Amino acid sequence: MPRVGGNTLIAGSAYNAVDPKRQKPLGIEDSIDLHYKHTFEGGDKLGKPALIKTFVENSYPGIEWLESLGMGFKDEIFTVLGALYPRSHKPEKPLGTGFIGTYEDYISKNKGITVLTDTKVEDLILENGRVVGVKATGRKENVIAKAKNGVVIATGGFGANVELRQQYNSKLTKAIPTTNHPGATGEVMLMAAEKAAANLVGLQYIQLLPMGDPVSGSLSGNIEGSVEDRIFVNKSGKRFVAEDERRDVMTNALFEQKDAYMWTIVDAHTYPTEQGKNNFNETIEDLVKKGRAFKGETVEELAAKIKVDPAVLKDTIDKFNVAVENKTDEFGRKLFANKLDKAPFYAGPRVPTVHHTMGGIEINEKTQVLDKAGNPIPGLFAAGEVTGGLHGSNRLGGNALAEITVFGKIAGEEAAKNK
Template identity: 65%
Template sequence: MKKVQRYLALLLAALMVISFTGGCGNKQDVKTDAPESSALFKPGTYTGEGEGIHGNIQVEVTVDENKITAVKIIKHDETPGVSDAAIKKIPEDIVKYQSIAIDTVAGATVSSNGIIAAVTQALQKSGADITKLQKKPDKDDVASGEAIEKEADVVIIGGGGAGLSAAVSAHQNGAKKILVLEKMPKVGGNTIISGAAYNAVDPKRQKAQGIEDSVEKHYTQTYEGGDKLGKPELVRTLVENAYPGIEWLESMGMKFQDEVFTVLGALWPRSHKPVDPLGTGYIKTYMEYIEKNSGSIEIMLDTKATEIIMENGRAVGVKATGIDGEVVARANNGVIIATGGFGANVEMRDKYNKIWPSLTNIKTTNHPGATGDGYIMAEKVGANLIGMEQIQLLPMGDPETGSLSGNIEQGVENRIFVNKDGNRFVDEGARRDVMTKALFEQRDAYMWVILDKHSYPTGDTKNNFNETIDELVNKGRAYKADTLEELAKEISVNPENLVKAVEEFNKNVETKSADEFGRTLYKDKIDTAPFYAGARVPTVHHTMGGIEINTNGQVLDKSGNIIPGLYAAGETTGGIHGANRLGGNALVDTVVFGRIAGKNAATIK
């Protein structure tokens, strides 16, 4: 089994140029003729380029006559944390298997393909027969020998936001040995690709902006926003521990921006935005702590948990399958399930969906590993599942991928939605389910987000997903014009309707009064060129139902009794958000209940 230390640095933004970079900067391609007939390559060092998420990835490939000896990434602009696993693993696998037909890294497909394309280009310069290098490598079968035995005070299933929060918390509360089992090739889960908004009543930041708020208001909006289907004691625990969660993260070095905003569906301006892009700040913070305490906290990647081990009615460990065979991890104190939701599992979505039209062909914002493994394991040991039909959709999916990337909105107050006719159709500050249901009623379930220079003062201003507006426009994922009429032509909507929609919105910005849709959240008018538009469609985002827990994070059985030694945290749990999760409450969930589960798994005997 590869040591975890090889993976820990993957998610640190400070190490974006990892060991592949070296001092190779501006080497010129070696000028060569075709290789000798008996050789596979003309020995030398060659460079190549391939397209990544945020521009070209440049590689340097070294070959001798018969093999690829090294692949180095010499330049890239990929998002820290999200693409790091691909940047490390793809070059390693190409050298290991002597093939360019290697598997891409789940969750970093574009970066993976960009690296492969760059290596292919470099190898072409060496005179290689590319068709020979496109043969799928024969990989070793999973070892069938004796199981790998592990022992820890706390065993955690899942290395996303909740799982890593729990790992740090368990260590801070006295656990001497913590083991995290993560089935994906990288940690981060949905947290690392999220918009990263974190709701908390924050007297200092909100007061500076003239925002009145209270924990009680956050509680009421969360509880009533979920149609009062959340368990009041869990909702109370969430909101009361939200700001202490920020203080905890900041104590470990995480930084948030000074101003709060209103993320989509948050209902109030209390959303905090990290300084680091997407959700990388959370994962980076946890991983820096874990790296400093690597002797106590171990992470096993590519290790899929399959079963919770029970003895005398108590959870005492986990069985898993890793790249080197079966793993049996014994837990002295407790087991924590933090496997996320099932948004990426179409079969499970169809099984539990009772609210939406068929979700079979609806894409998702989730990472590929969000397949509901935790629910299956928990239910097999008697855990109660609640609210499984409560599946949250967003009106903010990319039309091609369903992901949140490419979304041009910066906050609720400064943009409107229009349909293909150029007309508004909903309160853009409403609940997520309200907005999505309204979008389904529009032609082709398709809308445009409209905003202006107030949201993007310069072309290099980034959205919440680390993409500049110029980058999005250049790739055809957003549209830009100097007038609304020109913008309407760009996106093929009725110019008169679009102009009227914006004019009516601007009138309400002046009066701050509720409009015909009931909207009350405003800040700036949409009146300053350039104007921008971005297309969006419905997408599966969050599963509110899951494993029932109490305020200690302990898993409950179907009779409401505690299952000793078993805890759960994050999206895999149910009973917190009810029928609708407020935007910005998911990261709070991972932090608050991850901390609670970690602490109690370390201390409750």
């Protein structure tokens, strides 16, 4: 790609961690064990316990490490879509610019780190069974990069490679868009298996979100704030799922609705002013102006704008507000905060979109790449979405940025000392 950043740069940037500083003042009780339980059970108990343990224990130290490198996080804690619990952190800077900007600053201040953009890794170099480097093609010249101690694969997932994702889930045709950047193609993962005999696990677990922009499939234009404060309605204006559910559960329910199309509904609790921004740095005012979101001073006015029967939408919201009072509803939702009762009201259209590939290269807690027999492959490490085994069948929202931080740091340290 012509610039660094990958999916990280365009991420909404929710980062899950059990936080000894920020959660308590907000009255949120949490524990490492609970984060473990949510991650393990949220992936149908298919994740590797040792990886999950390393992950949950190091997520908060990952925040402290990023802070030590100059990255800022807000004090606010929220629940990002599919996170199942309020432990999502927001960086101070928009999207993934906080993460990538911090690393770029570090690189610019420390001599001896060369970054090659527009350069595609085409092959791994092995010597006597040890991975010692990569061959790559640049725009003008070919590159051979030799590693002193270890090679770390951190090339991300394959959500943007339609052919590859269809090999593992034939339903994911090109008619289904993706949130991913175009460089999420997966060939280095395949290379690791073919060339270095890396074991690949869980490739069939491909995550969709019910949150794609109807035109591009991207997450931009998404008007939701925290899970607690919004509902989803179908084209008839009716709710159809617990909106605090797992991502796969919500997306499957959306596929059952007419045209697999839904509206996210929020109110002034999410946007107290028109200058309020979503996780993608867009103001609600701008989204409404561009026709990507709709606004009504009353529920009925909003319903008319999105061509839903006003009486039905009113009834849906009235029932939801009763559910907020009772903290229980007909769909089994558990996360509630404010009623939807504060004008103005907003609606944003959303469709299913391919988002994350849970499977990939098998690693151990030290990020060493494993072969089919479970033995580390000399010289080879991997971290991030290119790996498999942490999330099981379903990744919790907000767990990926914590994952890449925790395991990226371990991979760097392990590779550096792997003489």
